[in-house]
Amino acid sequence: MDSWSVAGRTFNSRLIVGTGKYRDFAQNAAAVEASAAEIVTVAVRRVNVMDRGQPMLTDFIDPKRYTYLPNTAGCFTAEDAVRTLRLAREAGGWNLVKLEVLADQKTLFPDVVETIRATETLVKDGFEVMVYTSDDPVVAKRLEEAGAAAIMPLGAPIGSGLGIQNRVTIRLIVEAAKVPVLVDAGVGTASDAAIAMELGCDGVLMNTAIAEAKDPVLMAAAMRDAVVAGRKAYRAGRMGVRRYADPSSPLGGLI
Numbered sequence: 001m002d003s004w005s006v007a008g009r010t011f012n013s014r015l016i017v018g019t020g021k022y023r024d025f026a027q028n029a030a031a032v033e034a035s036a037a038e039i040v041t042v043a044v045r046r047v048n049v050m051d052r053g054q055p056m057l058t059d060f061i062d063p064k065r066y067t068y069l070p071n072t073a074g075c076f077t078a079e080d081a082v083r084t085l086r087l088a089r090e091a092g093g094w095n096l097v098k099l100e101v102l103a104d105q106k107t108l109f110p111d112v113v114e115t116i117r118a119t120e121t122l123v124k125d126g127f128e129v130m131v132y133t134s135d136d137p138v139v140a141k142r143l144e145e146a147g148a149a150a151i152m153p154l155g156a157p158i159g160s161g162l163g164i165q166n167r168v169t170i171r172l173i174v175e176a177a178k179v180p181v182l183v184d185a186g187v188g189t190a191s192d193a194a195i196a197m198e199l200g201c202d203g204v205l206m207n208t209a210i211a212e213a214k215d216p217v218l219m220a221a222a223m224r225d226a227v228v229a230g231r232k233a234y235r236a237g238r239m240g241v242r243r244y245a246d247p248s249s250p251l252g253g254l255i
Ligand SMILES: CC(=O)[C@@H](O)[C@H](O)COP(=O)(O)O
Pocket: 017, 018, 019, 020, 041, 071, 073, 100, 132, 157, 158, 159, 160, 161, 184, 185, 186, 187, 205, 206, 207, 208, 209
């Protein structure tokens, strides 16, 4: 098996899927099943995983079968993000978390200064922190030095579906990292996921591309296959690129 590990846990699927923007929890659960993902990320401020008086995500997506990865979507300061994850740990015992500290509502770009501060605090507090960040290799290294368990550079703005905008810097992050690197955000369709994997990423996290597809379950299956195909292509080793044609059949022995 071509598995990967983060914070001492091993997974076969390299696709992490979200739990927002679906018609309902049942559609979300069907998409997760089709994706073959083993990790689901949950915006603990927005999705009900605590109030037993309301429908709960955990009734549809079994926390015994899937690894829940609480995230801090909607947090704009380090303090806010740390508080949110401490509450999540109290409620669900979740120690492996996804940190995102956003700079502004319009771009939803990460505030990297606040993100580094929050990472330091959370690591001291015993969390295993997978960190959403910009596609800047210098910031990625700082986060790794701060103790991040995984680096998650954006492919493009959250929810944009623009696909990977900067392949060169994603590749630089992958080459320098000693922890897993997963593209997080901006994936629009299956080829974007395949490109992330061909760049050598350990995995891809996505939400909108599946949830806002006309057929989310079919798109989830497409993403599953794209991640597997991209990973196989990376492992197989891409052919070199030439400026001119090279005949596909041998030239020797012509009649
Ligand atoms: C679900 C989640 O964690 C988002 O904050 C994430 O970054 C996904 O982005 P997309 O919706 O663009 O896939």
